[in-house]
Amino acid sequence: MPKILLVEDNEMNRDMLSRRLERKGHFVIMAHDGEQGLSLANTEMPDLILMDISLPVMDGCEVTRRLKADKRTRHIPVIALTAHALVTDRVKAINAGCDDYDTKPVEFGRLTEKIHNCLVGKKAL
Amino acid sequence: MSLQNLSIRRKLILITMLTSSVALLLSSASFLIYDLISFRHLLTQDLTTQAEIIGYNSAAAMAFKDEPAATATLSALMVKGDIVAAVLYSPDGKMFAHYFRNGKTLPAFLPSPSREKGYRFKGGSLEVWHDVTLNGEHLGTLFLQSDMRQWSTRAKRYATICLVFVLISGFLAYLVSSKLQKVISGPIVHLEDTMRMVSANKNYEARAVKSYSDEIGSLIDGFNTMLSDIQHRDAALRGANDELQTRTRELEEEISHRKQAQEELLKAKYVAEEASRAKSTFLANMSHELRTPLNAIIGYSEMLEEDAQDSGTVATVQDLQKIKSAGKHLLALINDVLDLSKIEAGKMSLHLETFDVSGMIEEIVTTLQPAIEKNNNTFRVHLADQVGTMRADITKVRQILYNLLSNACKFTDHGAISIDVDQSTEEGLDWLRFRVTDTGIGISASQKKNLFQEFAQADTSIARKYGGTGLGLAITHRFVQLMKGRIGVESQPGEGSTFTVSIPAQVTLETVGHIPAEGSSDASDTIADMQTDRDTILVIDDDAAVRELMSRFLMKLGFNVLTVASGEDGLRLAKQVRPVLITLDVVMPDCDGWSILSKLKADSELSKVPVIMVTIVDNEAKGLDLGASNYLIKPVDRERLAVLIEKHRITRSKAVGGSNKSRPSHGQKRGEVEAEASERFGHAENLTSRR
Numbered sequence: 001m002p003k004i005l006l007v008e009d010n011e012m013n014r015d016m017l018s019r020r021l022e023r024k025g026h027f028v029i030m031a032h033d034g035e036q037g038l039s040l041a042n043t044e045m046p047d048l049i050l051m052d053i054s055l056p057v058m059d060g061c062e063v064t065r066r067l068k069a070d071k072r073t074r075h076i077p078v079i080a081l082t083a084h085a086l087v088t089d090r091v092k093a094i095n096a097g098c099d100d101y102d103t104k105p106v107e108f109g110r111l112t113e114k115i116h117n118c119l120v121g122k123k124a125l
Numbered sequence: 126m127s128l129q130n131l132s133i134r135r136k137l138i139l140i141t142m143l144t145s146s147v148a149l150l151l152s153s154a155s156f157l158i159y160d161l162i163s164f165r166h167l168l169t170q171d172l173t174t175q176a177e178i179i180g181y182n183s184a185a186a187m188a189f190k191d192e193p194a195a196t197a198t199l200s201a202l203m204v205k206g207d208i209v210a211a212v213l214y215s216p217d218g219k220m221f222a223h224y225f226r227n228g229k230t231l232p233a234f235l236p237s238p239s240r241e242k243g244y245r246f247k248g249g250s251l252e253v254w255h256d257v258t259l260n261g262e263h264l265g266t267l268f269l270q271s272d273m274r275q276w277s278t279r280a281k282r283y284a285t286i287c288l289v290f291v292l293i294s295g296f297l298a299y300l301v302s303s304k305l306q307k308v309i310s311g312p313i314v315h316l317e318d319t320m321r322m323v324s325a326n327k328n329y330e331a332r333a334v335k336s337y338s339d340e341i342g343s344l345i346d347g348f349n350t351m352l353s354d355i356q357h358r359d360a361a362l363r364g365a366n367d368e369l370q371t372r373t374r375e376l377e378e379e380i381s382h383r384k385q386a387q388e389e390l391l392k393a394k395y396v397a398e399e400a401s402r403a404k405s406t407f408l409a410n411m412s413h414e415l416r417t418p419l420n421a422i423i424g425y426s427e428m429l430e431e432d433a434q435d436s437g438t439v440a441t442v443q444d445l446q447k448i449k450s451a452g453k454h455l456l457a458l459i460n461d462v463l464d465l466s467k468i469e470a471g472k473m474s475l476h477l478e479t480f481d482v483s484g485m486i487e488e489i490v491t492t493l494q495p496a497i498e499k500n501n502n503t504f505r506v507h508l509a510d511q512v513g514t515m516r517a518d519i520t521k522v523r524q525i526l527y528n529l530l531s532n533a534c535k536f537t538d539h540g541a542i543s544i545d546v547d548q549s550t551e552e553g554l555d556w557l558r559f560r561v562t563d564t565g566i567g568i569s570a571s572q573k574k575n576l577f578q579e580f581a582q583a584d585t586s587i588a589r590k591y592g593g594t595g596l597g598l599a600i601t602h603r604f605v606q607l608m609k610g611r612i613g614v615e616s617q618p619g620e621g622s623t624f625t626v627s628i629p630a631q632v633t634l635e636t637v638g639h640i641p642a643e644g645s646s647d648a649s650d651t652i653a654d655m656q657t658d659r660d661t662i663l664v665i666d667d668d669a670a671v672r673e674l675m676s677r678f679l680m681k682l683g684f685n686v687l688t689v690a691s692g693e694d695g696l697r698l699a700k701q702v703r704p705v706l707i708t709l710d711v712v713m714p715d716c717d718g719w720s721i722l723s724k725l726k727a728d729s730e731l732s733k734v735p736v737i738m739v740t741i742v743d744n745e746a747k748g749l750d751l752g753a754s755n756y757l758i759k760p761v762d763r764e765r766l767a768v769l770i771e772k773h774r775i776t777r778s779k780a781v782g783g784s785n786k787s788r789p790s791h792g793q794k795r796g797e798v799e800a801e802a803s804e805r806f807g808h809a810e811n812l813t814s815r816r
Contacts, residue, residue: 105424
C-alpha cells in the first residue's frame with residue numbers, strides 16, 4: 001500500500017483529502033505545517049508527498065527545496081497543491097523542485113490520476 | 126559758420142537784403158548812367174551853341190584881323206566858369222586870339238583839328254571846334270575847351286544821393302525782412318521746438334500749432350498726423366503690453382492651479398493605486414480564503430455522493446450533486462472575478478510559448494465533450510491546411526476558445542456548433558483566425574453593445590435560465606486585447622451567432638503589464654520571449670502537464686521550447702523549425718514514439734538531430750537501436766536531463782566550431798552537475814527497479 005504524506009494546514013481539507021485517499025487504497029500520514037512535513041518525510045520516507053504551498057511555519061516551496069536538496073529524500077515525488085489563477089505560485093512550486101502540481105480546490109479524479117502517474121513513474125517529468 | 130549753416134531767420138534776412146540791395150544798386154546805377162550821359166549831351170550842345178555865338182561875334186574881328194576885338198569877344202567867356210580855354214586859329218592854323226583861365230596855355234597852333242566842326246572828350250575835358258565863317262568865307266577855327274566841372278559835380282552829388290538812398294533802403298529792408306521772415310521761419314522754429322520737446326520728453330501728446338495753410342502748414346499737419354499715429358501706436362502697444370501682463374499673470378495663476386491640480390491628481394493616483402493594490406491583494410487573499418472552505422464543501426459532497434451511490438440512496442445522490450455543482454459554480458465565479466481583477470490591476474501577464482494549434486483545439490474539444498453532448502448538439506472542427514504553430518499564451522488562448530465554445534454549447538439546443546481555424550497575412554503580420562459558430566438563440570443588436578462588458582449578460586433572464594456569471598465574454602475580450610488581437614460577433618436572434626477571434630501568430634510582450642512582485646525573477650524567466658539567439662528544443666508528448674513542465678524547465682536552461690501533442694505534428698514541426706534536440710514520448714494516443722523515432726532518423730535533414738526518449742516504457746535497448754541518443758525513464762531526473770542537453774550543446778557547438786559561444790555558466794558547472802547527476806541517476810534506476 002503506497003504511503004502518502006499529506007502536508008496541509010486546513011483541518012477540513014486534510015481530513016477530507018486523507019479520507020478520500022484512504023478510500024482509494026492509500027496509506028496516508030498527515031502533517032499540518034511545513035516543518036512537521038519535513039520531519040515526517042525524513043522519518044517515514046513516504047512514496048509520495050502532497051504538498052500545500054501556503055503553509056504556516058515553513059512554506060511548501062521551502063520544504064520541497066530542502067527535500068530535493070537532501071540525497072535521502074530527493075527521489076520522493078512531490079505534487080504541489082497551489083491556488084488556482086496564481087500562476088506565480090505554480091511557477092514557484094515548479095522552480096522549488098515539485099514534480100507535478102494540481103490546483104485547489106482539487107478535482108479528486110484528476111488528482112488521483114496524477115498520484116497514480118507519479119507512483120508508477122509515468123506522467124510526472 | 127558757413128552760409129549754408131546759418132539759421133533760417135538769418136538766411137531769410139540775408140536773402141531779402143541781398144536781393145533788394147542788388148535791385149536797388151542796379152536801378153540806381155542805370156538811372157545815374159542815363160542822367161550823366163544826357164547831361165553830357167546837354168553840356169556838349171551848350172558848348173557847341175556858345176562856340177557858334179562866339180564864332181559869329183568874332184567873325185568880323187577875324188575878317189579884319191582885329192585881334193583885340195577878338196580877344197575881347199573871347200574874354201566874355203569869363204562868366205562861364207567851366208570854360209578853361211578859348212582859342213581862335215587863323216585858317217593857316219596859327220593862334221589868332223585866345224582866352225585862358227587860370228593861366229592855362231594851349232599850343233600856338235591848332236591842336237589836331239580832326240574835324241572841321243565837332244567835339245571830343247579828352248582827359249576829363251570837352252573840346253569843341255567851330256569854323257568861323259562870314260558870308261560863306263572861312264576865316265578861321267574857334268576852339269573851346271571845358272573842364273566839365275558841372276558834370277563831375279553832378280556825378281558826385283548823384284553818387285552820394287544814391288549811396289545814401291541805398292543805405293537807407295538797405296536798413297529799411299533789414300527791418301522789414303526781420304519782421305516778415307517770421308512768417309516763414311516762425312512756424313519752422315516752432316515745429317523744431319515741438320519736435321525737440323517730443324523727442325526729449327517722449328511726450329507724443331504735444332502738437333505743433335499750424336499758423337498758415339502753406340507748405341509749412343502741410344508739413345506741420347504731416348508732423349501732427351505722424352505724432353498722433355505714434356501716439357495711437359504707443360497707446361495700442363501699452364494696451365497690448367498691459368493685456369500681456371494680465372495674461373501672463375492669469376497664465377501663472379493657471380499654471381499654479383494646474384500644478385496644484387496635478388499634485389492632487391498624483392496624490393489621488395497614488396491613493397487609487399494603493400487602493401487598487403489593496404483590492405488586488407484583498408481579492409487574492411479572499412479568493413484563497415473562499416477556496417479553502419469550497420475545497421471542503423466540494424470534497425465532502427463528492428465523498429458523500431460516493432457513499433450515497435454505494436448505499437443506493439438516489440435522492441441523496443441528487444442533492445449532493447446539487448451541492449457539488451453549486452460549489453463548482455461558486456468556484457468558477459471566484460476564479461472569473463479574480464482573473465478580471467488581475468486584468469484590471471494590469472497584473473495579468475502573458476506566458477508566451479510556441480505551440481501546435483491543432484493539438485490545443487483537440488484538447489479543448491475533449492474537455493468540452495460533455496457540454497456538447499448535453500444539449501444534443503453536433504460539433505465540427507475545421508482547420509485550414511496552413512495552420513501550424515503559433516506563439517502566444519496557450520492558457521489564455523485555450524480559455525478564450527473554451528469560453529466561446531462553452532457559450533455556444535450552453536445557448537444551443539439540438540443545433541450545430543463549429544470551429545474554423547485559418548491563417549492569413551494582414552499588414553505584414555500573420556494572424557490566426559478562430560471562428561466559433563452556433564445555431565443557438567443568437568444575440569440582438571442592442572444586446573451586442575454590452576456583450577463584452579463585465580456582468581452584462583445579454584438579458585437578466587438568461588442568467589436565470591442558463592446560469593453563468595456574465596464574466597466569460599468580458600474575460601475573453603480582455604485576454605484577446607492582452608495579446609493584441611481582435612474579437613467580433615455576428616448574430617441574428619434565433620438564428621445563431623458567430624464569434625470571430627483574430628490573434629497574431631506571433632504575440633509579443635512589448636506592452637504587456639509586468640508580473641506582480643510576488644512572481645519573483647523566476648516568473649520572468651518563464652515568459653522569456655522566443656529569442657533568436659536561443660536554440661530550439663522540440664518536445665513531443667501527449668501529456669499537457671509534461672509539456673508545460675518540460676517547457677518551463679528547458680526555457681530556464683536557455684532554450685526556446687516548442688511543444689506538440691502528437692507524433693505526426695512533431696515530425697512536421699521538426700522539419701519547419703530544425704530544433705537542436707528533440708524529446709520524444711513513446712506511448713501516445715495517435716501513434717507510437719518508436720515509429721516517429723524511425724521516421725526522424727530516416728529523414729536526411731533530421732537524422733543528425735539528437736533525440737532523447739522520455740518515456741515510461743523501459744526499453745532502452747530498442748530506443749538506442751532505433752537511433753535515440755539517450756533514454757530517460759519517467760519520472761525524469763531533471764539534472765540528468767540538464768546534463769544530457771548540455772552535452773549535446775557542447776558537441777554541437779564544437780561541431781560548428783563555436784564552442785566559445787556556449788554559455789560559460791553551464792560550461793563551468795558542468796563537471797559538478799554531471800558528477801552529482803550520475804549519483805542522482807543511480808536513484809532514478811533504484812526507483813525504476815523498485816517498481
